[in-house]
Amino acid sequence: MNKPADRIAQSQLATVPAWINGRAVVPAGRMGNVYNPATGRVTKQVPYCDAAAIDAAVKAAAAALPEWRDASILRRARVMQKYLALLQANQKDIARLITAEHGKTLPDAMGSVQRGIEVVEFACGIPQLLKGEYSENVGTAVDTHTVRQPVGVCAGITPFNFPAMVPMWMFPMAIACGNTFILKPSEKVPSASIRMAELFKEAGLPDGVFNVVHGDKAAVDAILAHPGIAAVSFVGSTPIAKFIYETCAKNGKRVQALGGAKNHAVVLPDADLEFAADALIGAGYGSAGERCMAISAVVAVGAAADPLVALLKKKAQAIKVGPGDQDGMDMGPLVTAEHRDKVASFIAQGKKEGATPVLDGSTPPVKEGYFLGATLFDHVKPGMEVYKNEIFGPVLGVLRVNTLDEAIALVNANPYANGTAIFTESGGAARRFENEVQVGMVGINVPIPVPVAFYSFGGWKNSLFGDLHVHGMEGVKFYTRTKVVTTRWPHQDTPAPGLNMPTLG
Ligand code: NAD
Helix, strand or coil: CCCHCCCHHHHEEEEEEEEEEEECCCCCCEEEEEEEEECCCCEEEEEECCCHHHHHHHHHHHHHHHHHHCCHHHHHHHHHHHHHHHHHHHHHHHHHHHHHHHHCCCHHHHHHHHHHHHHHHHHCCCHHHHHCCEEEECCCEEEEEEEECCCCEEEEEEECCCCCCHHHHHHHHHHHCCEEEEEEEECCHHHHHHHHHHHHHHHCCCCEEEEEEECHHHHHHHHHHHCCCCCCEEECCCHHHHHHHHHHHHCCCCCEECCCHHHHEEECCCCCCHHHHHHHHHHHHHHHHHCCEEEEEEEHHHHHHHHHHHHHHHHHHHHHHHCCCCCCCCCCCCCCEEEEEEHHHHHHHHHHHHCEEEEEECCCCCCCCCCCEEEEEECCCCCCCHHHCCCCCCCEEEEECCCCCHHHHHHHCCCCCCCEEEEECCHHHHHHHHHHHCCEEEEECCCCCCCCCCCCCCECCCCCCCCCCHHHHHHHCCCEEEEEEEEEECCCCCCCCCCCCCCCC
16 A cells, blocks of 8 residues: 555556456545556556445446356357457567566566466367266166356456466456456556456457456455355465465355465486576576466485586576566566565575575665565575475575485475476486375476466465366366256156156166
8 A cells, every 4th residue: 555655746647447347447445556666666556446346346247147158159259269369469568567567577477478368268169168968868768968057256366476377367267158257466466457358348258247356355355255256266375365265165155266385396316407407597586486386495316416506506696687678687576675575584584594595685686676686595404484485586495305205205295285396317206206296286307387278277285275276177167067957858658757766777
């Protein structure tokens, strides 16, 4: 929310509107600031929606539901196809909005928008995905079939780190399945959602099918309490994911709540260490470490440790830190001053608790904005705070173990279980890792194993509360309810129904 020092010239700032019933609106009430993390300056204002604004969005979504739910699947698919083309044509605009509010470099933002667009591409195939099952003669002259029907008005609550991709994990699938949707993006990065809503309208989406509301806990609480919302998808930190899951369960809503992460990469001595180090630099420091699939713990096995740490040091030193819209930068700023300070305090803590700072990025390499340099710790131990917490910044920690058994045990002891990777030339070791590791997404010589759109994304343990992952077939299942229909057309040979339990033999 507004701080006194930010109040200057606010009247000249643009406002990022909400999007309700197919148009931009600025609901009355509290306003928040949007910052450019590369400069630290306030660039826009955003309305923080209250319960009345959430109710207006739910009413619009509920009014649009009957027509959209009953629209032919081909009509829904054709709107998705037009949307796909518009998103592709406007990919750079959306990426620029992300860089200006999140801070990540423009090529990185482009890549993340691309991964979101791929979900829209998948959703274009909705006629195939919604096909049901049919069995003839389950009893004499009795047939059974299943249909997948939309759930109703759905909501999505998303984090700051992927302003377009994570919302696109949700709303294209929900809407293609025939639901209507209310998105509450992170208040830190609100602009990309509004651009995506405008383009959806241009693609022919009827008003009210897709709505965007902004705000903080008050907006989220109003979503969770609203009886008109049938299902909630959430992506964010673990404590909030758990709260969302529990509150939705209490309120009778279907829910999937993806939480935080502490992702490990195991490096065996037989791995191509040069290749592994390059992969780990990208996975650890890309997007300034603000990715739920970032690698933050490197588990070096045996003789891999010394040469790997030397390679990581050399490569991390070469990372160019600066504004994400400047050519040639590898790493932009952290999202807010508070988050930058929190990451810096973890670096200080790591040094205090005895991890070896091979590279210390805590002195900001750029004067204005929320920058930190790359930090590399060696000799990190499982009990240390710098290991136990999801730092969500450009801090990579190396833990040393002697065997693959120890590495697997270490990964499995961690309460988070989003993604993990192993680097090795041994098929046998990789297969064992794949089989035994208790983590939702596994990479073999792939550092950030984010599944493509036609598979599903999701972690285990404290990284996901709920049963179904996002996009792919699990996304279709989350946003539909199955109905089973049993049919008999009586004719002269049909025995009359009796009082006993029918067995249909
Ligand atoms: P966050 O949990 O602070 O916020 C996520 C959303 O919840 C935002 O829309 C925010 O407005 C809302 N929110 C914040 N505090 C709330 C509260 N007390 N009550 C109700 N709603 C609240 O997360 P963030 O800082 O925006 O994002 C970073 C986190 O998201 C990291 O932990 C990261 O690992 C996680 N994340 C996970 C995945 C995944 O797929 N598992 C993907 C991306 C990000």
